[in-house]
Structures are given as C-alpha cells and as structure tokens.
Amino acid sequence: MEDSQKKLNRRIDEYYFGGSGGERTLRENRKGLDSLRLIPRAFQGSLSCDTTTNLGGVVVPLPIAVAPMAYLSLLAERGEETMARTAAKAGVSFVLSVRSAIPLEKVAETFIANRRAIATSQAMAGLFFQIYLMKDSKLSFSFIDRAKSAGFDGFVLTVDTPYIFPRRRDRANGFSIPEKMVRGNLPPSFIPNAESALAGDLSMGRSAAAFDDSLVQNPTIDVGVIADVARACAPMPLILKGVMAPQDIELGGSISSGVVVSNHGGRQLDGAITAVDAMKIFGRCDRQFPKSLWMDGAVTFGSDVVRAIALGGDGAMVGKAFAKALRKGGESEVKKAISLIKEELQVAMALVGAQSVAEVTREIIFEG
Numbered sequence: 001m002e003d004s005q006k007k008l009n010r011r012i013d014e015y016y017f018g019g020s021g022g023e024r025t026l027r028e029n030r031k032g033l034d035s036l037r038l039i040p041r042a043f044q045g046s047l048s049c050d051t052t053t054n055l056g057g058v059v060v061p062l063p064i065a066v067a068p069m070a071y072l073s074l075l076a077e078r079g080e081e082t083m084a085r086t087a088a089k090a091g092v093s094f095v096l097s098v099r100s101a102i103p104l105e106k107v108a109e110t111f112i113a114n115r116r117a118i119a120t121s122q123a124m125a126g127l128f129f130q131i132y133l134m135k136d137s138k139l140s141f142s143f144i145d146r147a148k149s150a151g152f153d154g155f156v157l158t159v160d161t162p163y164i165f166p167r168r169r170d171r172a173n174g175f176s177i178p179e180k181m182v183r184g185n186l187p188p189s190f191i192p193n194a195e196s197a198l199a200g201d202l203s204m205g206r207s208a209a210a211f212d213d214s215l216v217q218n219p220t221i222d223v224g225v226i227a228d229v230a231r232a233c234a235p236m237p238l239i240l241k242g243v244m245a246p247q248d249i250e251l252g253g254s255i256s257s258g259v260v261v262s263n264h265g266g267r268q269l270d271g272a273i274t275a276v277d278a279m280k281i282f283g284r285c286d287r288q289f290p291k292s293l294w295m296d297g298a299v300t301f302g303s304d305v306v307r308a309i310a311l312g313g314d315g316a317m318v319g320k321a322f323a324k325a326l327r328k329g330g331e332s333e334v335k336k337a338i339s340l341i342k343e344e345l346q347v348a349m350a351l352v353g354a355q356s357v358a359e360v361t362r363e364i365i366f367e368g
C-alpha cells in the first residue's frame with residue numbers, strides 16, 4: 001500500500017501540475033507554442049543582445065518573470081523564499097502570490113537583498129505582489145498597504161478566477177491545503193481556529209475549494225472596483241492578469257499599467273483558448289499596445305519567450321516549469337532551470353537576428 005508520504009506527494013503533484021476538467025487547455029497551451037515556427041536569420045545575429053524590457057512600466061532586465069503560484073512551500077521547504085532568492089540573483093522578476101506560506105514581508109526582504117543588475121542590462125529584476133479581490137475587500141486593501149511598505153515594485157490583480165473551476169484530480173484524491181500553508185499572509189485574527197491551524201497537519205486542512213471559497217473571490221469585479229484597486233496601488237503600477245478576449249485586453253490596458261494574457265495555466269475554463277490564440281486574435285504585434293503586455297501558459301524554453309514577444313508581448317511568465325524544478329531539487333534545480341532559459345533566450349534572439357526585445361517582431365514567425 002502507498003505510504004502516507006507518497007500519497008501526499010502524489011496529491012501535491014496532481015494539485016500543482018494538473019488542470020481543470022479534461023485538461024484540454026493544459027495540453028493545448030504547450031501545443032499552441034509548438035505551433036509557432038520561427039524563421040532564423042543568417043547574417044545579423046549577435047549574442048550580446050539587450051534583453052531589457054518592462055513589466056507594468058517597471059524597467060526589468062529580462063522578459064522573464066516567475067508567475068504567481070500558490071503555496072510554493074508545498075513543493076520545497078520555504079519554497080517562496082527559495083524561488084524569490086534564485087530569481088532575484090538571476091535578474092528574473094518575481095510575482096509573489098497572496099497565497100504564500102511565508103509572509104510577504106519576509107519574501108520581499110529576501111528578494112531585495114539578492115537582486116542585482118545583470119550583464120545584458122543595467123536594470124534589476126522586479127518584485128510584484130499578486131492579489132485577488134476578496135469577498136472581504138478590506139483584506140485585499142490591507143495586503144496592498146503591507147506590500148507597499150515591504151518594498152514591492154508593483155501589483156498584479158488576477159481577474160480570471162471569479163469562480164474556481166472544480167478540478168477532478170483534487171476531488172478524486174481529496175486534496176486539502178495544509179492550514180500552515182494558508183497562514184503565511186493572513187493576519188492571525190482571520191484564522192478561524194488558531195489551535196488547529198498551529199497543528200498544521202493535513203487532516204486539519206481545509207479542502208482547496210473550501211479555502212478558496214472562504215478567502216477568495218468577489219466575483220463581481222467591474223471597472224469601478226479596479227479603479228479603486230489601482231488608486232490604492234498608486235504610485236506603483238497595477239497589472240491585470242488573466243484576460244484573453246481582445247475586448248478585455250483592450251479594456252484592461254486602458255484602466256491599468258498592463259495586462260497578462262493567461263488562461264491560468266489550464267486551471268480554469270477547460271477548453272479555453274490559449275494565450276497564443278489570444279495574442280494572435282488581439283493582433284497587436286510590434287508593440288503597438290501602449291501598456292505592458294505579457295503572456296503565460298506552458299512557457300518552458302527561451303524560444304517560447306521569443307515567441308511571446310514576437311506575438312506583441314513584452315515578456316512571458318513562467319509557472320509550472322520553474323515549479324517543477326523547485327519540486328525536483330530546490331534552489332539548485334531552479335537555478336539550473338533559470339540559467340538554461342536565459343541562455344536559450346539569448347541564443348534564440350541571436351538566431352532570429354534580434355539585437356533587442358523591440359527587434360523581435362511578428363516577421364520572425366512563419367505563418368504557413
């Protein structure tokens with residue numbers, strides 16, 4: 001019989017790396033990137049290209065950011081801090097999910113202490129804090145105040161999860177988030193039963209769905225609410241994450257500092273279009289979109305980042321590829337995964353003949 005540790009590990013893997021419904025969107029995300037073939041140039045590449053770009057208007061050294069992911073500490077001891085430290089050292093920007101096992105102040109301290117300018121750019125990696133608009137909106141606004149004081153560079157408001165899509169794997173195996181994970185960012189007063197929370201064992205955890213329901217999400221996010229959030233974040237930028245339809249991208253850009261085109265890594269609407277599809281439909285290549293435009297979904301290789309930029313993006317966020325590395329071997333594996341994607345990016349830019357992010361255009365994509 002499977003021992004309890006193995007069982008827990010399997011449940012964590014299924015929670016972390018699975019998708020919603022029949023996992024169609026999860027699979028399509030990779031296929032979408034694979035379908036974009038790139039046209040190499042023979043005579044104009046150089047490895048010393050400038051990778052500087054912007055995330056919500058913040059100048060950052062690389063078009064790569066760690067996507068916000070809940071409870072990185074499920075994957076490795078002090079996972080949020082490990083990811084933050086490794087990203088900061090490498091010049092990769094980091095978006096901390098509000099659902100963190102470690103308080104945001106501690107993660108910010110680690111990130112800021114470790115970031116430095118990298119060779120291909122004078123800029124330093126950006127540190128963003130991701131929030132949801134919770135039913136208890138005071139809680140959301142209190143996170144903004146805390147993150148401002150802690151030194152974050154900006155905010156990401158995720159708008160694609162007004163309702164949590166039931167995930168069959170989690171239901172089947174009865175996965176629950178251990179309470180000790182939930183506690184990281186919550187004021188003690190919010191925890192209903194401090195004693196069971198302190199014990200923190202799995203049996204006392206609430207199911208992912210029950211937790212999501214208690215803490216999250218006010219399903220009625222409208223333009224007025226977003227304006228309130230943006231005002232609270234000011235003067236720091238607010239980016240909206242999880243827009244796909246062209247109208248939403250356009251609207252999002254008009255009321256915030258930028259958008260992340262994302263289907264939440266195939267964890268929300270099963271059968272949703274991919275970010276690649278959405279970027280194509282939106283069709284604003286060559287950086288005509290006046291605000292920062294990023295995408296995510298199955299981004300794993302440096303050439304995927306080049307694809308995202310060629311579709312009109314300023315960069316790409318990486319979720320599960322970095323999470324897998326963290327799961328496999330903590331800091332050393334994340335370090336390897338990050339340096340590999342950076343090297344691949346540099347070489348891919350050189351091979352398509354781009355000296356800078358601005359020179360990665362739709363022309364490098366074969367439309368046949």
Ligand SMILES: Cc1cc2nc3c(=O)[nH]c(=O)nc-3n(C[C@H](O)[C@H](O)[C@H](O)COP(=O)(O)O)c2cc1C
Pocket residue numbers: 015016017029067068069070097098099130158241262263264265266267296297298299317318319320321
């Ligand atoms: C386990 C897990 C937890 C996530 N938690 C959050 C979250 O708390 N907030 C958020 O905005 N996105 C969350 N996401 C979505 C990611 O930010 C990102 O959109 C998605 O994972 C990108 O796709 P990729 O994992 O294929 O790279 C989560 C994704 C995963 C896999």
